[in-house]
Amino acid sequence: MLSRLSIRDIVLIEKLDIDFSSGLSVLTGETGAGKSILLDALSLALGARGDASLVRHGAAQGQVIAVFDVPRNHPARMLLADNAIEDDGDIILRRVQTADGRTRVFVNDQPSSVTLMRDVGHALVEIHGQHDERALVDPGAHRELLDSFGGHLGAVRATGEAWRYWRACEQEFLRHRAKVEAAAREADYLRAAVAELTKLDPQPGEEADLAELRASMMRAEKIASEIHDAQDVLSGPSSPLPQLASLLRRLQRKVTEVPGLLDDVVKSLDEAMLSLDAAQSGVEAALRATEYDPRRLEQAEERLFSLRAASRKHSVAVDDLAQLRDTMAADLADLDAGEERLHGLEKQAAAARETYDIAAAQLSSLRHAATIGLTRAVMAELPALKLERAAFIVEMASEAESRMEDGIDQVEFWVRTNPGTRPGPMMKVASGGELSRFLLALKVALADRSSAPTLVFDEIDTGVGGAVADAIGQRLARLSKRVQVLSVTHAPQVAARAATHFLISKSGGADRVATGIAEMDRAARQEEIARMLAGATITDEARAAAERLLRENTAA
Numbered sequence: 001m002l003s004r005l006s007i008r009d010i011v012l013i014e015k016l017d018i019d020f021s022s023g024l025s026v027l028t029g030e031t032g033a034g035k036s037i038l039l040d041a042l043s044l045a046l047g048a049r050g051d052a053s054l055v056r057h058g059a060a061q062g063q064v065i066a067v068f069d070v071p072r073n074h075p076a077r078m079l080l081a082d083n084a085i086e087d088d089g090d091i092i093l094r095r096v097q098t099a100d101g102r103t104r105v106f107v108n109d110q111p112s113s114v115t116l117m118r119d120v121g122h123a124l125v126e127i128h129g130q131h132d133e134r135a136l137v138d139p140g141a142h143r144e145l146l147d148s149f150g151g152h153l154g155a156v157r158a159t160g161e162a163w164r165y166w167r168a169c170e171q172e173f174l175r176h177r178a179k180v181e182a183a184a185r186e187a188d189y190l191r192a193a194v195a196e197l198t199k200l201d202p203q204p205g206e207e208a209d210l211a212e213l214r215a216s217m218m219r220a221e222k223i224a225s226e227i228h229d230a231q232d233v234l235s236g237p238s239s240p241l242p243q244l245a246s247l248l249r250r251l252q253r254k255v256t257e258v259p260g261l262l263d264d265v266v267k268s269l270d271e272a273m274l275s276l277d278a279a280q281s282g283v284e285a286a287l288r289a290t291e292y293d294p295r296r297l298e299q300a301e302e303r304l305f306s307l308r309a310a311s312r313k314h315s316v317a318v319d320d321l322a323q324l325r326d327t328m329a330a331d332l333a334d335l336d337a338g339e340e341r342l343h344g345l346e347k348q349a350a351a352a353r354e355t356y357d358i359a360a361a362q363l364s365s366l367r368h369a370a371t372i373g374l375t376r377a378v379m380a381e382l383p384a385l386k387l388e389r390a391a392f393i394v395e396m397a398s399e400a401e402s403r404m405e406d407g408i409d410q411v412e413f414w415v416r417t418n419p420g421t422r423p424g425p426m427m428k429v430a431s432g433g434e435l436s437r438f439l440l441a442l443k444v445a446l447a448d449r450s451s452a453p454t455l456v457f458d459e460i461d462t463g464v465g466g467a468v469a470d471a472i473g474q475r476l477a478r479l480s481k482r483v484q485v486l487s488v489t490h491a492p493q494v495a496a497r498a499a500t501h502f503l504i505s506k507s508g509g510a511d512r513v514a515t516g517i518a519e520m521d522r523a524a525r526q527e528e529i530a531r532m533l534a535g536a537t538i539t540d541e542a543r544a545a546a547e548r549l550l551r552e553n554t555a556a
Contacts, residue, residue, distance in 0.1 A: 003068060006018075029505055046118065125454045143409065473495075
């Protein structure tokens with residue numbers, strides 16, 4: 001519930017701190033005292049649109065703080081947890097509005113967004129007035145309200161789960177069908193390409209190896225002729241080796257005849273012969289090293305050309321040809337197996353849709369039953385609210401082919417204000433006063449079904465009096481046994497039923513006016529209710545009537 005509201009420098013309110021209690025609290029005061037300002041301030045703390053005009057004249061900024069005491073498992077606390085907001089006590093919503101139009105938002109003293117403040121505020125407070133556009137008058141919420149009344153939120157969750165599973169199956173089926181259709185359009189190309197690449201059988205790194213082999217053989221071809229020339233000089237017909245060998249033998253025979261004369265010559269010739277033999281062996285080894293098969297060079301060049309032609313054709317690097325072949329083969333395998341898998345996915349999606357249809361049909365039956373109960377509950381409240389000739393209608397349209405996450409039903413609350421008139425949406429058909437009473441009847445019917453812990457009713461008794469005002473007071477008092485109810489009222493019958501009564505008043509002179517609020521004791525309440533009964537001049541009869549109202553409602 002709302003436990004405290006603190007307001008600083010908002011319109012006519014300079015400083016205001018109000019402590020609220022459970023049950024029914026009413027706010028009364030003369031016209032123009034500032035009751036609407038108080039609700040505007042509360043709305044600001046609940047995430048309503050900010051406006052620089054709300055700041056008190058002469059102040060740099062205004063501020064509103066709303067403190068709520070709610071159970072640990074309340075949905076508002078779940079919102080805080082989802083947004084990583086610390087939550088170890090009261091929920092505190094603080095809104096700062098500056099005179100230059102800027103606004104700052106704090107949730108539990110942590111900077112936050114207006115969106116989060118609004119979401120938390122909606123979970124904590126419902127405000128109802130003659131021209132309210134939230135809560136019960138929003139057709140988008142009517143189906144959820146009907147589900148809350150019927151107590152079949154479990155069926156709603158089950159239907160939502162079935163819908164999400166069906167949609168997931170349907171999307172998987174559609175994705176696979178698109179893939180199969182695309183593969184089928186390219187099947188001939190894929191088969192030809194896979195056959196070509198399979199025959200080519202490219203290997204990773206093969207291009208580099210072939211290029212190196214080709215370059216090596218071409219280098220060998222270039223120097224082979226020079227080595228052949230060297231071989232001819234050393235080993236051919238014109239080789240000097242036989243002559244040198246013969247010369248060496250002749251000189252060796254003469255060495256003993258002339259000692260010391262030819263020793264160095266023979267030694268040098270012998271060493272030269274050894275070097276020439278070594279050179280001859282080296283040339284022969286080089287020839288063997290440079291030998292290559294021209295066909296092998298041709299084959300390498302042809303292989304390299306084929307690989308690079310395939311690379312250009314498929315716009316991939318040569319080293320990626322093998323992966324491309326495997327990918328295309330996999331696509332072909334998907335195509336070959338795709339029809340069977342596609343059939344399986346189609347059956348799965350159809351089964352999921354059937355499961356959803358069953359769940360949605362069961363939920364729809366529950367909703368149809370709930371419309372009867374809700375209609376009876378609301379209709380039972382209307383006579384006392386002087387709407388005995390009116391009718392409340394839960395307009396529900398079900399379309400099996402209009403599958404939605406929340407089922408197949410569209411729900412909207414309609415009314416007919418007089419017999420013989422055409423029924424229609426509540427917001428369009430009911431007048432301001434009638435709408436307020438319809439809303440009150442609805443809230444009574446839905447009081448213990450997923451209601452916010454604080455309900456605010458803004459002058460819903462405008463234009464009514466006597467028995468109708470008393471009936472409104474009775475219903476507000478009944479609601480206050482389940483939730484906290486705050487009511488801005490002009491009806492003494494409503495004020496007399498309050499557990500707590502606040503008086504809103506204006507004070508100050510011609511230059512400066514301020515709005516104040518005070519909780520009244522019984523004597524002050526009697527005087528205020530007498531004023532509400534009598535008007536400007538309070539008579540003894542009005543005081544007696546006020547005392548009677550207070551006594552009757554205290555006894556009740």
